[in-house]
Amino acid sequence: MTAAIIDGKAVAAALRERVAGAVQRLQSASGVTPGLAVVLVGDDPASHVYVRNKGIATKKAGMASFEHRLPATAREEDVVALVRRLNADDAVDGILVQMPLPAQIDAHKVINEIDPAKDVDGLTQANAGRLLLGATGLVPCTPHGSVLLIKTVEQKLSGLHAVVVGRSILVGKPLSLLLLAENCTVTMAHSRTKDLAAVCRSADILCAAVGKAELVQGDWVKEGAIVIDVGINRVGDRLIGDVDYAAAATRARAITPVPGGVGPMTIACLLKNTVLAAARRRGLADPEI
Ligand code: NDP
Numbered sequence: 001m002t003a004a005i006i007d008g009k010a011v012a013a014a015l016r017e018r019v020a021g022a023v024q025r026l027q028s029a030s031g032v033t034p035g036l037a038v039v040l041v042g043d044d045p046a047s048h049v050y051v052r053n054k055g056i057a058t059k060k061a062g063m064a065s066f067e068h069r070l071p072a073t074a075r076e077e078d079v080v081a082l083v084r085r086l087n088a089d090d091a092v093d094g095i096l097v098q099m100p101l102p103a104q105i106d107a108h109k110v111i112n113e114i115d116p117a118k119d120v121d122g123l124t125q126a127n128a129g130r131l132l133l134g135a136t137g138l139v140p141c142t143p144h145g146s147v148l149l150i151k152t153v154e155q156k157l158s159g160l161h162a163v164v165v166g167r168s169i170l171v172g173k174p175l176s177l178l179l180l181a182e183n184c185t186v187t188m189a190h191s192r193t194k195d196l197a198a199v200c201r202s203a204d205i206l207c208a209a210v211g212k213a214e215l216v217q218g219d220w221v222k223e224g225a226i227v228i229d230v231g232i233n234r235v236g237d238r239l240i241g242d243v244d245y246a247a248a249a250t251r252a253r254a255i256t257p258v259p260g261g262v263g264p265m266t267i268a269c270l271l272k273n274t275v276l277a278a279a280r281r282r283g284l285a286d287p288e289i
Pocket of ligand 1: 167168171172191212215262266
């Protein structure tokens with residue numbers, strides 16, 4: 001079997017178009033222009049690139065983009081004070097604090113200062129709790145994007161066995177909960193899992209979110225499985241995933257490449273969350289996206 005390549009770039013572009021349409025409809029119906037504020041602390045070069053790309057994508061979707069930069073020496077209370085100002089600013093519907101934060105700042109403390117209604121990264125305790133409870137909230141972007149990609153291959157996930165390797169708060173755990181909500185039977189695997197290869201081989205949907213280049217070998221993939229590779233690993237000047245792509249592609253039914261798979265979905269889902277936040281904060285129905 002040769003796997004179909006799941007084109008994250010194309011799926012993300014289509015999602016961004018739908019978001020732009022929802023922004024236009026929201027503007028004409030209610031005069032609301034959704035706004036996304038991004039907070040960048042310090043001079044991490046990769047973070048600067050991410051923040052710039054988020055700003056460009058936000059404006060392209062017809063939304064307002066606000067960038068706030070603080071020096072690497074900023075104190076925790078400075079970042080908290082900025083988040084509180086953004087919470088109180090009615091032009092701001094979404095707040096994203098770019099990670100990583102400098103060592104002197106407690107990231108959890110800062111995240112939990114974000115008004116859950118504006119928490120477009122879905123990382124506050126309130127939104128994590130809503131996801132666990134199955135209540136409406138804002139869902140973390142990378143896991144949400146991963147599920148949207150799976151659904152381009154298979155609409156009905158009910159009863160399928162999903163294995164998620166990695167249990168981080170950012171990716172693995174929320175992705176597992178989203179797949180559970182789709183009625184998958186979910187196995188969460190991690191660094192202490194015994195015989196990871198055998199666990200992976202039992203997956204109809206195999207998601208890798210580890211951060212170890214090509215950890216998942218080709219023969220860990222069941223024939224006909226859907227493989228979602230969240231990993232981004234810099235090896236020399238190349239970006240490679242957590243899955244041995246070439247070997248896995250000979251067995252999988254469909255697979256995401258790295259780059260060009262899950263990565264582009266993250267920003268698109270961030271834009272989607274910003275529009276949802278703008279509507280919900282005003283008591284409006286969720287726009288069709
Ligand atoms: P974390 O480092 O927070 O979590 C890694 C997880 O992998 C942990 O749960 C850890 O287990 C598990 N793990 C580590 N080693 C092994 C192993 N040998 N076998 C099985 N499990 C293992 O990473 P993140 O979740 O934040 O990110 C994962 C990857 O996804 C990274 O490459 C990151 O760059 C990428 N990423 C990509 C995004 C995108 O937009 N495409 C967005 C966010 C992340 P344990 O809990 O037991 O320690």
